[in-house]
Amino acid sequence: MSSAGVNCTVCDKPGVSRCSDCRTTYYCGPECQRADWKTHKVACAQMPKWYDKHRKNRDGSLHEGRMELITWDCPAEGLGWGACFKEESDDLKKDFQTKYGGDCEKFHEFWPQGFRWTCCGMSADMDYGCDHHGTGKKPCTCDFCRMGKPLPDSIYKEKTASRHGLQLQRGPDPRSSNFALGMIAETARTVMGLAIDD
Numbered sequence: 001m002s003s004a005g006v007n008c009t010v011c012d013k014p015g016v017s018r019c020s021d022c023r024t025t026y027y028c029g030p031e032c033q034r035a036d037w038k039t040h041k042v043a044c045a046q047m048p049k050w051y052d053k054h055r056k057n058r059d060g061s062l063h064e065g066r067m068e069l070i071t072w073d074c075p076a077e078g079l080g081w082g083a084c085f086k087e088e089s090d091d092l093k094k095d096f097q098t099k100y101g102g103d104c105e106k107f108h109e110f111w112p113q114g115f116r117w118t119c120c121g122m123s124a125d126m127d128y129g130c131d132h133h134g135t136g137k138k139p140c141t142c143d144f145c146r147m148g149k150p151l152p153d154s155i156y157k158e159k160t161a162s163r164h165g166l167q168l169q170r171g172p173d174p175r176s177s178n179f180a181l182g183m184i185a186e187t188a189r190t191v192m193g194l195a196i197d198d
Contacts, residue, residue: 010036020104021066022047050105051115054124061130061141065119069104074161082114083123083161121163133171143185145176152198 006015008028015026017033022044027033051067070083080089082096092111100107108115108124115124120131131142133151144151150170189196 008032009040017102019044020069020102021049023050023103023105051108051124054108054127057127057129057141059129059141061138062136063117063119063122063130064132064136065117067108067115067117067124069107069115070161070164072161072164074159074164076159077161079161082111083116084111084114116162118166121160121166121168123162132173133169134173134175135169139175140171140173141176142171143182143189145171145173146178146185147182147196148172148177149197152195154195154198 006026007013008015009025010032011028013028015028017027017029019025019027019033019040024047025036025040025044027036049066054067055063057063070079071081073080073086073089074083078086080086082089082092084092092114096102096107100110104115112125113123116122117124117130119136120133122129122131129141130136131140131145133140133142133145139145150156150172156168156170186196
């Protein structure tokens with residue numbers, strides 16, 4: 001897919017693809033993109049990202065990691081590329097490449113559950129908190145950190161597409177402990193039959 005009037009930042013040929021993170025730097029193909037990576041990665045890290053507008057959660061917490069497209073399989077959940085059913089993942093990938101032109105921002109509008117936040121391993125379609133368990137600038141807002149408990153094995157060791165390959169903290173975040181909120185969280189989890197500890 002050609003980008004009319006935009007040239008490759010390396011060789012000045014017509015740009016046909018762009019950096020999926022910053023979306024501002026164009027390349028004629030993968031060879032030029034690889035050749036430019038050492039130079040570009042520093043500038044890219046400092047540029048605003050398309051997903052920055054999605055960082056804020058309903059509870060006021062912020063995701064501090066990157067949002068990335070899930071491109072791996074998760075056999076435990078029966079999911080494939082884009083965190084959709086394995087049988088449908090090839091079709092979804094084809095839509096991403098043809099219908100959305102490989103544009104992550106446009107694809108996110110259609111399929112947010114196909115992305116994850118690297119700070120907490122949460123699916124990008126969830127906007128009710130960042131369960132970073134002490135690695136963020138602000139206290140974690142999850143039930144377990146408020147209760148002052150680490151995540152139980154049943155949750156921490158769960159195999160999900162959005163947590164694949166991440167080294168996440170178990171908690172608790174010592175800044176989050178709150179007796180009243182912790183009691184409410186523990187009562188609500190008990191009533192709903194959700195795990196509190198193993």
